[in-house]
Amino acid sequence: MANHNELTIYEFSECDTDELIAVWNESLKRDLICQDIFERKVLKDDNREYALILTAKECTITGVRIAGFLIAVHRLVPYQQRGLEPENGWITAMGVLPEYRGRGIGTKLLTEAEKRLRERGTTNIILGSYSPNYFMPGVDIMAYPEAVQLFERHGYIRENRGQSMYRTLFDYEIPEHILQKQTEAEHAGYVFGSYEEAYQTRFIAFMEKNFSPGWLYNARKLIGEGHAESHIRICIAPDGQVCGYCQRGMDGNESRFGPFGVAGECRNRAIGSILFAHMLKDMACRGIYLVYFMTTDEAGARFYTRHGLQVFREFYHYRKTFS
Secondary structure, three states, rough: OOOOOOEEEEEOOOOHHHHHHHHHHHHHHOOOHHHHHHHHHOOOOOOOHHHHEEEEEEOOOOOOEEEEEEEEOOOOEOOOOOOOOOOOEEEEEEEEEEHOOOOHHHHHHHHHHHHHHHHHHOOOOEEEEOOOOOOOOOEEOOOOOOHHHHHHHOOOOOEEEEEEEEEEEOOOOOOHHHHHHHHHHOOOOOOOEEEHHHHHHHHHHHHHHOOOOHHHHHHOOOOOOOOHHHHHEEOOOOOOOOEEEEEEHHHHHHHHOEEEOOOOHHHHHHHHHHHHHHHHHHHHHOOOOOEEEEEHHHHHHHHHHHOOOEEEEEEEEEEEEOO
């Protein structure tokens, strides 16, 4: 039996759901969630293990309270071509209530999670960036400086930076220079338009050849849900094959853009700019007046800046490797 005010690590129980969400929203104020999102991305995840969802609870005279939590993942089900990735584990979210910080709760949660992941064969722990159900692509060092200190103190190495960007679309118009590039591309035999079922075989082949399993997963999801025609735009090369695409609507969010890519041999005709501009115009016509995405690299940020987007968050990727 725990003594009053003693903090103990427990495995998650579904009766903890409401309180854990409340603790999440109090401790991760830049990344609020609701019960539907928690159930879909945590409880219904194919790789969900309650033994890797940890809570730190304080026992007091008035009852038991969750002071902090940590959600970790190790694959139980193969993910596309990546398979099980047995060497990898992920920490997808972690939070401690502000009034409990400085008492070593984060260290207790992290140490226990690392132990359990290593028991499953993990040699590489990644913060965020878990496909397909990630919440954050890394660590927001401005929003969560305590988390940065905790992870770096425990041997997590900072890697590349990702940037979240957005723009409003109330008065969006496709720039004249992009319309001119489109005319030139069309004269060369390229065709731009919305995804159609007739292109499915060619589209899937294009995705498998050029992009990651995560990108293919998100495209297949839109196709399976019947949303591809309204959420994916493609470019057809003169040889009749798909050579570029962009999509929106990830996680059911109409404003969320991406993924987005063009085959390497076709990147000198502004195809990406044409696809992106028409996606923004289509969104504005549908009354969707905000476009945003969670993360892009430095080169991507330069592209989006040219199209009027601006940075609203920065993340850094972190990982820890065990010998």
